[in-house]
Amino acid sequence: MSIVSCNPAQVKRDGEILNRNDAPKLSDSPQPLNILVFGGTSGIGLETVKLATQRGHKVTSITRRPERMEFKHSRLNNLKGDISKSESYREIINDHDLIISAIGLSPTWNDVYVYSEGITALLSEMKRFNKTRIITITGIGAGDSLGHGGFFYDWIIQPLFLKKDYEDKNRQEEILSQSDVVWTIVRPGHLIDSEREEDYKVLKNMRGIVSGSIARADVAHYLIHLSEESTNANEVLLLTN
Numbered sequence: 001m002s003i004v005s006c007n008p009a010q011v012k013r014d015g016e017i018l019n020r021n022d023a024p025k026l027s028d029s030p031q032p033l034n035i036l037v038f039g040g041t042s043g044i045g046l047e048t049v050k051l052a053t054q055r056g057h058k059v060t061s062i063t064r065r066p067e068r069m070e071f072k073h074s075r076l077n078n079l080k081g082d083i084s085k086s087e088s089y090r091e092i093i094n095d096h097d098l099i100i101s102a103i104g105l106s107p108t109w110n111d112v113y114v115y116s117e118g119i120t121a122l123l124s125e126m127k128r129f130n131k132t133r134i135i136t137i138t139g140i141g142a143g144d145s146l147g148h149g150g151f152f153y154d155w156i157i158q159p160l161f162l163k164k165d166y167e168d169k170n171r172q173e174e175i176l177s178q179s180d181v182v183w184t185i186v187r188p189g190h191l192i193d194s195e196r197e198e199d200y201k202v203l204k205n206m207r208g209i210v211s212g213s214i215a216r217a218d219v220a221h222y223l224i225h226l227s228e229e230s231t232n233a234n235e236v237l238l239l240t241n
Contacts, residue, residue: 021202024225026055033057035227036096038083038103038118041068044188045102047196047220049076055224060096062089083118086125093125098133098227107161116171123179135184135226138169139217140211145187145238146148150210153190169211173236184232188219189240196221196235203238212240 035052039045040061046069053073061069062081069078081088083103093099097121105112114234119136126134140149141158144167149158158166176183189211196217203209219239226232 013213014033023198023200023202023221024229026221026225028230030055030057030228033098033227034096035059036089036093036099037061038101038122039063040078040102041066041070043101043102043104043191044216044219044223046071047217048100048102048223051217051220051224052227057227060092066121084114084121086121090125093131094129096131098135099126099131100223100227101134101136104137105165110164110166112164112168113211115168116175119172119175121180123175131181133182133230134176135186135223136172138173138185139166140187140189140238141166142169143173143236144186144206145211148206148209148211149190177234182233184226184234185236186219186222186226187236188239189214191203191216191219200241203240204235204239209238213237214239214241
């Protein structure tokens with residue numbers, strides 16, 4: 001998602017705090033997991049891979065261009081594959097406790113189907129191997145968060161540069177929400193590259209909210225929380241400062 005200037009999240013209405021939680025604290029002694037990450041070579045995916053291995057988890061990153069992986073670790077398995085082509089990861093999916101999809105595209109005016117086709121293929125393989133836990137990233141502008149990104153984002157960035165991307169993210173959310181797996185959809189606010197601060201908000205109710213920014217590293221922090229604690233089953237959440 002493009003970086004844009006915006007105001008901090010407006011999370012009050014009529015003087016009352018909306019339905020929200022502060023950033024969680026991670027456990028001091030997490031149970032080791034085997035985590036499968038799609039899109040682990042950059043952005044949120046890369047930050048998730050780094051934090052997961054740091055916390056003692058084994059991670060398999062699957063991307064179309066694994067040579068782009070800048071991070072190396074003894075608990076990281078960096079493989080070539082495509083979320084839309086299940087044969088590229090079918091042999092390893094059963095070895096993992098949960099799946100995180102952090103795939104993303106550069107802005108395009110062409111039709112986009114990688115999110116919807118990818119989640120369809122992945123759900124089929126999850127059913128085949130009786131895997132039930134998946135976390136996926138979409139963003140501000142998907143579903144009922146449309147119109148909550150601030151004037152510049154809602155009227156310029158989204159319609160001119162991200163329209164096709166979010167049309168397919170909406171399809172992805174719809175397919176996932178109608179599935180019988182345990183899913184969580186995470187919609188980050190405006191993404192920035194900065195150090196993890198662990199001082200963000202987790203919001204469920206979009207009414208009256210204008211999203212702020214959030215560091216990719218903080219989104220990864222929340223993904224690891226979801227992975228380790230298995231919270232927020234079948235919920236859609238906005239993350240923002």
